Amino acid sequence: MVTNTRRAERHTGEPDVVELNPVFARPGEATALPKFRFPEDESLQETAYQIVHDEAMLDGNARLNLATFVGTWMDEHAARLYLEAADKNMIDKDEYPQTAAVETRCWTMLADLWHAPDPEHTIGTSTIGSSEACMLGGLALKRRWQHARRAAGKPTDRPNLVLSSAVQVCWEKFCNYFEVEARYVPISEDHKVLDGHDLETYVDENTIGVVAIMGVTYTGMYEPVAEIAAALDRIQESTGLDVPIHVDGASGAMIAPFLQPDLEWDFRVPRVASINTSGHKYGLVYPGLGWVVWRDTESLPEDLVFRVSYLGGDMPTFALNFSRPGAQVLLQYYLFLRLGRTGYEAVQRTSRDVALYLSGEIAKMPAFELWNDGSDIPVFAWRLREGHTKNWDLYHLSERLRTKGWLVPAYPMPDDLTDLTVQRVVVRNGFSHDLASAFLADLRDEVALLDALTGPMPTEGQRSNFHH
Numbered sequence: 001m002v003t004n005t006r007r008a009e010r011h012t013g014e015p016d017v018v019e020l021n022p023v024f025a026r027p028g029e030a031t032a033l034p035k036f037r038f039p040e041d042e043s044l045q046e047t048a049y050q051i052v053h054d055e056a057m058l059d060g061n062a063r064l065n066l067a068t069f070v071g072t073w074m075d076e077h078a079a080r081l082y083l084e085a086a087d088k089n090m091i092d093k094d095e096y097p098q099t100a101a102v103e104t105r106c107w108t109m110l111a112d113l114w115h116a117p118d119p120e121h122t123i124g125t126s127t128i129g130s131s132e133a134c135m136l137g138g139l140a141l142k143r144r145w146q147h148a149r150r151a152a153g154k155p156t157d158r159p160n161l162v163l164s165s166a167v168q169v170c171w172e173k174f175c176n177y178f179e180v181e182a183r184y185v186p187i188s189e190d191h192k193v194l195d196g197h198d199l200e201t202y203v204d205e206n207t208i209g210v211v212a213i214m215g216v217t218y219t220g221m222y223e224p225v226a227e228i229a230a231a232l233d234r235i236q237e238s239t240g241l242d243v244p245i246h247v248d249g250a251s252g253a254m255i256a257p258f259l260q261p262d263l264e265w266d267f268r269v270p271r272v273a274s275i276n277t278s279g280h281k282y283g284l285v286y287p288g289l290g291w292v293v294w295r296d297t298e299s300l301p302e303d304l305v306f307r308v309s310y311l312g313g314d315m316p317t318f319a320l321n322f323s324r325p326g327a328q329v330l331l332q333y334y335l336f337l338r339l340g341r342t343g344y345e346a347v348q349r350t351s352r353d354v355a356l357y358l359s360g361e362i363a364k365m366p367a368f369e370l371w372n373d374g375s376d377i378p379v380f381a382w383r384l385r386e387g388h389t390k391n392w393d394l395y396h397l398s399e400r401l402r403t404k405g406w407l408v409p410a411y412p413m414p415d416d417l418t419d420l421t422v423q424r425v426v427v428r429n430g431f432s433h434d435l436a437s438a439f440l441a442d443l444r445d446e447v448a449l450l451d452a453l454t455g456p457m458p459t460e461g462q463r464s465n466f467h468h
């Protein structure tokens with residue numbers, strides 16, 4: 001996510017009213033509405049609509065946003081379904097039993113896609129996004145560990161979770177909110193992702209689990225789940241500790257099944273207890289939709305499950321939210337039916353082709369060195385080649401690209417590589433070869449412009465405002 005704090009903050013001299021454009025103000029209406037207080041009176045629908053419409057227009061152009069993973073386009077039939085289903089509340093299973101049934105179909109399909117040994121015997125849920133899904137996955141790990149510790153008469157006051165320093169911020173939140181010590185394994189030039197090396201120095205009897213990321217947010221690289229599992233197998237042999245894995249497949253869990261079907265990262269790896277994905281990333285649905293699925297019902301402790309009334313009976317639910325939109329679940333089902341395996345494969349392959357084309361062209365530019373090439377998920381990052389210039393850096397380039405409308409964030413890598421700045425492109429459905437070559441042309445122009453500088457660009461006030 002890119003936040004433009006300049007715009008989000010209230011700046012000095014900002015008027016505290018929204019003035020109406022006289023072209024659409026109606027006779028007798030107020031000509032200005034307060035910005036930060038409740039208006040005293042009503043406005044006409046048209047007027048209120050026009051104001052909100054005009055405000056929203058100031059947001060960026062999603063087409064040129066190469067920073068986000070989140071879906072910003074769906075077809076006309078999806079748009080129709082969305083409108084028809086805008087009122088559905090996911091928690092109200094009694095009122096919307098069919099939406100509830102569709103939700104179950106969707107996560108059962110995902111369980112099957114991710115090779116659950118017995119998809120009928122799994123449990124899963126939709127969520128508002130991967131963040132909530134990760135919280136639920138983490139909570140299940142924590143509770144399972146607590147049960148096992150209590151059964152063994154051991155203390156449960158110091159749980160820890162082992163994860164890469166390149167995890168998405170939702171895991172920091174999980175550890176903070178649910179009081180679990182985060183044990184970060186730093187990434188390095190030699191170990192660009194969490195790959196199981198040295199894992200025995202992080203894992204102990206208080207470890208509730210290890211997070212493996214399919215599609216690290218910083219770079220798009222996969223973490224080798226099978227290798228991490230093998231390291232945990234060795235730890236179990238020597239210590240007896242049986243540590244489960246949660247796979248954060250926010251993006252990759254909707255890529256790997258189609259583009260790398262032979263890669264074993266999912267429930268084929270026996271240690272994988274749960275997997276999450278974002279329906280609104282490579283699931284291709286509008287925000288906000290996530291999914292989490294457990295290997296089997298035993299992986300989700302029963303005492304975390306609540307029962308809601310459903311057709312006179314009850315239905316198990318496990319979620320942080322109560323009310324939330326149901327429409328996205330229907331949109332996901334629509335896409336599953338519409339695309340099927342071959343459709344998803346075609347869509348994801350196209351994105352990967354574009355990513356490989358772009359990374360190949362960027363690799364040829366003398367200013368840059370690729371960190372990875374986008375062959376895992378269609379996301380890749382590059383850095384400035386050592387010694388290329390002292391006059392500009394990737395933050396400057398990011399700013400220059402912004403003047404052409406492109407949003408391509410530059411940011412520091414996490415521990416232990418915080419001195420390294422990279423720039424990243426996320427290729428999503430809709431970012432065509434055509435747009436990619438337009439982007440490359442602008443990139444080359446801006447690099448040429450920066451390279452022509454005879455002195456350094458100012459760096460004062462320069463900072464990364466990018467959040468993963």
Ligand SMILES: *Cc1c(COP(=O)(O)O)cnc(C)c1O
Nearest residue numbers: 129130131168170217248250278
């Ligand atoms: C995006 C992302 C998340 C958070 O997902 P949301 O759906 O935005 O809540 C978590 N983990 C990874 C690896 C991600 O890329």
